[in-house]
Amino acid sequence: MKAIYLDAFSGISGNMLLGAFLQAGVPEGYLRQELAKLPLAGEFELSCTPVTKQGIRAAYVDVRLMPETAHGEAQEAQAHAHAHVHRTLADIEALLSEAPLSEAVKEKARVVFRLLAEAEGKVHGKPAAEVAFHEVGAVDSIVDIVGTAICLDYLGIEQVLASRLNVGSGYVRCAHGIMPVPAPAVAELLMGWPTYAFGAEEELTTPTGAAVVRAFAQHAAALPEDFAVRAIGYGAGSRDLPLPNVLRLYVGEREGAAAEETPLLLSTNIDDMSPEVYGYLFDRLFAAGALDVWVTPIYMKKNRPAQQLTVLVRPAQRSACTEIIFRETTSIGLRVTPLAERIACDRRTASVETRYGAVRVKVASWQGKIATTSPEYEDCRRLAEAQDVPLKEVYDEARRALAFRLGGA
Ligand SMILES: O=C([S-])c1cc(C(=O)S)c[n+]([C@@H]2O[C@H](COP(=O)(O)O)[C@@H](O)[C@H]2O)c1
Numbered sequence: 001m002k003a004i005y006l007d008a009f010s011g012i013s014g015n016m017l018l019g020a021f022l023q024a025g026v027p028e029g030y031l032r033q034e035l036a037k038l039p040l041a042g043e044f045e046l047s048c049t050p051v052t053k054q055g056i057r058a059a060y061v062d063v064r065l066m067p068e069t070a071h072g073e074a075q076e077a078q079a080h081a082h083a084h085v086h087r088t089l090a091d092i093e094a095l096l097s098e099a100p101l102s103e104a105v106k107e108k109a110r111v112v113f114r115l116l117a118e119a120e121g122k123v124h125g126k127p128a129a130e131v132a133f134h135e136v137g138a139v140d141s142i143v144d145i146v147g148t149a150i151c152l153d154y155l156g157i158e159q160v161l162a163s164r165l166n167v168g169s170g171y172v173r174c175a176h177g178i179m180p181v182p183a184p185a186v187a188e189l190l191m192g193w194p195t196y197a198f199g200a201e202e203e204l205t206t207p208t209g210a211a212v213v214r215a216f217a218q219h220a221a222a223l224p225e226d227f228a229v230r231a232i233g234y235g236a237g238s239r240d241l242p243l244p245n246v247l248r249l250y251v252g253e254r255e256g257a258a259a260e261e262t263p264l265l266l267s268t269n270i271d272d273m274s275p276e277v278y279g280y281l282f283d284r285l286f287a288a289g290a291l292d293v294w295v296t297p298i299y300m301k302k303n304r305p306a307q308q309l310t311v312l313v314r315p316a317q318r319s320a321c322t323e324i325i326f327r328e329t330t331s332i333g334l335r336v337t338p339l340a341e342r343i344a345c346d347r348r349t350a351s352v353e354t355r356y357g358a359v360r361v362k363v364a365s366w367q368g369k370i371a372t373t374s375p376e377y378e379d380c381r382r383l384a385e386a387q388d389v390p391l392k393e394v395y396d397e398a399r400r401a402l403a404f405r406l407g408g409a
């Protein structure tokens, strides 16, 4: 299982996350290409530079509002206006829906923004829908959150683990005025997550960093023994501190993780919902990390024809999928059953070059031998559409390229 471990000894923020992912192997060009799909054309510029923080070489990612890079009163006024746009959760969800990003990326970003809205709402005494984000709704936060979702998706991460978080101490000046550290939204988000304060009277963990952790991560005090590290990335924070102001990101594979996590079956009987909703529901559940989703025709009480919706999830995705089911369907109750046993092939993703372009291929092995190879549908579809060739031809090309590579290895 592909996993990451976030070692937040100097806290965690949006720009630290992006820097760490880039240094750990996400191509900068890919991140830029995907972020360009946000309907924020010309509003921001991503700057990625190598920096050294207390002797540690790290990547520093900064999201600059475009007009800041030029001069002139009109442009400065425009930058000022961008910095003070107050977006609601609905505004951000609309912006995400409009973007031709993958559904998995959009759903990951939505989960983070919903958590932020709930935390902000609690702090300011408002329903989440009425929260007007200040800093956390601005262009830089959208880029940080969507960028993080892009990186998780690119690396095919199935499990996110995180250490206890160094939140810092003192006070921070923000749009609200002066706030204690951790900022109230951070304190709200990190309820129940182990935290500490060390090394700097500064805000080390921001709302964005805390929300990403709460959205995707499970706590692990240290790197698990079965975590085979393949890459390490350091993402820099903006300030220079007495301690290295970096987030350390380990990318690797876990052997034992699958066995540790018994998947769950969430199921519910539905007899009063339009069939039009199912396709949308399936997309949302898969994007939130469901392992499988299916519907079985049944007869319910009073001989009513109905549907039994079943969703297979890992424990970490249980709450996100439960929320989607209650939000999107007419269900008012769920049965949760641990799967008695699941036998799974070992899986890895290989990237192959075909004459049409690069395609990721899932390679499943059983007892050391390849059982099946499965080219990524989204990659094949994109290339088939772009080059006007049959989808099956791209599939065949990808399988041929993989067979050639394996045969030649
Ligand atoms: O934008 C809002 S409403 C906001 C709320 C809070 C609360 O704790 S409430 C804190 N902040 C501060 O804004 C900056 C930016 O945070 P990012 O996560 O976007 O990097 C940070 O100092 C927060 O503490 C903003």
Ligand code: NI
Binding pocket: 120, 123, 124, 176, 185
């Ligand atoms: Ni706030």
